[in-house]
Ligand code: KG4
């Protein structure tokens with residue numbers, strides 16, 4: 001084994017509908033990042049079908065790992081550790097990755113490191129921003145999570161805000177379905193919104209009583225559904241592009257307002273976003289402008305590292321490895337695994 005910067009980690013991610021494996025060296029140097037998406041299959045059903053997801057992971061995981069090693073030009077014998085997402089996520093999907101990682105670690109006598117999926121999303125920021133180090137504030141916006149997190153140190157998190165109902169990505173998915181744009185909602189809404197008028201419909205910006213940093217998106221979703229019903233009753237045409245643009249503007253404005261309130265309150269000088277919704281260009285440019293106004297440095301991963309991938313798991317695992325975290329054969333999938341102080 002060389003220096004700590006040379007630590008090579010094989011990382012596996014299978015918490016939802018992406019079967020992914022990556023080789024990451026020294027936490028930030030991604031040598032390969034293979035993602036086998038199941039989107040085509042789940043599109044037939046309008047959303048992720050858990051049983052199908054598990055089955056597809058089983059079919060694909062070995063090939064994805066072989067490819068990740070090949071692309072990195074390395075073999076299992078070159079690895080220093082095996083890392084895997086063990087929660088939160090779909091239990092059957094998680095189990096495929098966990099069982100695979102355990103088998104490899106056992107056969108090759110390698111340390112096993114279980115990684116929290118959200119910690120992975122946050123760590124995606126380290127890959128392309130080599131100078132980024134904690135402490136910073138991070139907004140995690142994905143299909144299952146909307147969390148405002150204080151990253152105090154590597155592996156040390158405090159969740160200061162979260163959604164009370166739907167996650168931001170979930171709202172994109174549900175509204176896209178209602179408007180007839182299909183699955184997956186986020187990219188379809190973003191595309192339609194490009195030619196729409198964001199001021200066509202004024203949708204509500206939900207405020208949550210009790211916590212300054214919590215989110216709520218179910219009211220916004222209902223407002224879109226009501227608007228669509230209204231159009232039907234009045235026989236007015238539904239302009240998908242205008243609804244998409246107006247809805248996206250409402251979501252982005254709530255995310256930016258909450259995040260900037262926290263940035264100011266906690267006097268941070270670095271702010272990052274992560275998760276599938278962070279690949280939305282309107283969100284990143286709005287966050288960037290808001291941070292610039294406040295002289296705060298803004299970070300975000302490239303789209304390929306925003307949506308589910310294993311490179312981000314390898315990055316998070318490296319810092320866990322340095323801190324001495326090792327798992328054993330009792331590692332299990334934990335569908336509702338918590339991060340920091342607040343449950344999912
Ligand atoms: O992080 P991710 O791949 O999986 C989870 O951990 O949930 O996030 C997927 C979510 C989906 O809800 C998807 O609609 C949303 O991220 N998403 C987007 C965009 N691309 C993906 N939302 C808005 N704009 C996008 N461009």
Ligand code: ZN
Pocket residue numbers: 117121142143275276307308
């Ligand atoms: Zn995710």
